[in-house]
Amino acid sequence: MFLVRVQTVLLALFLVATNTQAEPGKTLSVTIDDLPWVSLPDRAPADLSLRHQALITHLRTAGIPVIGFVNEYKLVDDGTISPVRVQMLRDWLDAGFALGNHSRDHLDLHVVGLSAFTDNIIEGEQVLRPLLAEYHAKPTWFRHPYLHAGHSSAERAALAAFLHTHGYRVAPVTIDNSEWIYAKAYHDCVRDARCKAATRRTLVRSYVPYMRAKIRYYEGQSQQFFGRQIAQVLLLHANELNAAAIDQLLDMIRAEGYRFVSLETALQDPVYTSPDGYDGAAGPSWIHRFALAQGFKGADFAGEPRVPDFVLRLARVDGE
Template identity: 55%
Template structure:
């Protein structure tokens, strides 16, 4: 083997592994409690088919309030959760009503977590599984150390592990724009053109976010940790998730399970954020180290035209 080839092979072996876990929030479907989607069954099947075809592990996070209509649990919506399990994916708890810890307070939040497993826990038990993953709605984890610690103790007592997010993004704004165009644009030609424009912009936006947080991680930790990506169950991802996964793999990433990702020692890093909002874990770790404002610069933003289509003023 020539010297150049040996150097190339050595460089490949030395290249850091790029690993990422995909997680999907707001099951059985984003905004299911807000809007009627006549294509729901088809879109749901489309999303699951794309994820199965991609052959990657997924954890989906459930809001049980979306299983109900006028106080009654709808069997067809529970079946949507069974479909996720039948596809080989895991389910976690995202609270019953997608409530904000900082708005409702800890006691009400804990009750909403328990209410959010009334269907989930027996559904998983029939398959020999306990619910083991929890994700905070809005990524809001507590505004003081006491509240955060008390919630962590509560979750541990009920068998839950927190699912962090390192590749934070505003995919939900793109999804709102996608739904808004589908719902309101009467001209078929204009509607299809705008939906196509959103699809073409969405995947590059998400890859730019991934690049940004990989760079932030490298700068902060001196290496590339396993990442955790957050998206939602919606029509946009039903149409685009296959291309997003394929494009991510073309960049050299391997999709791993959430459990595998959290074995990375990065997830033992201190969390330095106690603000009112919700942010990803890479920036929480950076705040624990006292990084200056300049460290956080350069994060990709949602374009103004997407905000306008979503009917949202600011990200």
């Protein structure tokens, strides 16, 4: 009971501190994982270039800051680094966007262990570091695959120390979502001649309201746990779905009252001066990581929107 009271007092003091320093208005940073593209087998689809260019063009036209996180194994085609795929990364930089490290092989820390995972982080900057140097930049941001950051406080601290030593900052995610299920359904439909264009349009019409519901849910969670709207960080992926729907998605976010900011600006919110404190097997939103470490549980997280059953069926997945 004493420990619970201490946690409650500390949380209250933390909220007072962050509330007094918070800037007005709602802000959101767009982050995009799994560059250069989510689905890249040894032989890329013929229309990949068109979809890749469409996604970048839509984002550039929107005039918003964006950071993409790279898995370098996707640069390999038929056993060698593909200049075409490296150019895809250069296209992001030429558009004025930032790039970060997502580990070479999108490894799961909780499966491979700390040593293999940290080796893979370094392997994930063999192309990225010299490429960024061409633009007078260097790898600065790291995003954990699966948002897995350590089974224990010792493992999490060791990884944090490694990242700090190598000049990385962690890119958190506050608005987590199952966009990947919508994307898989859309991807499969694009490649199935029996799947009609109307089905793809239906997926987009469902996807944007789903993401609106997710944003509103995490707004509520922010208000519940921090007493205000913190700067949000949205997780998306480089895929066919977003190439088709990103305009509608960004319009919806603006209509919800958000101003788009860079990841650097978002993390200037004083709420991020405190580590999330979560040690565990899951990979939840940063908001939930913080709340779990503070002792919240169960009903405190109720009401999170779910992917509709028809999308699960189209994606051929059992659940989220």
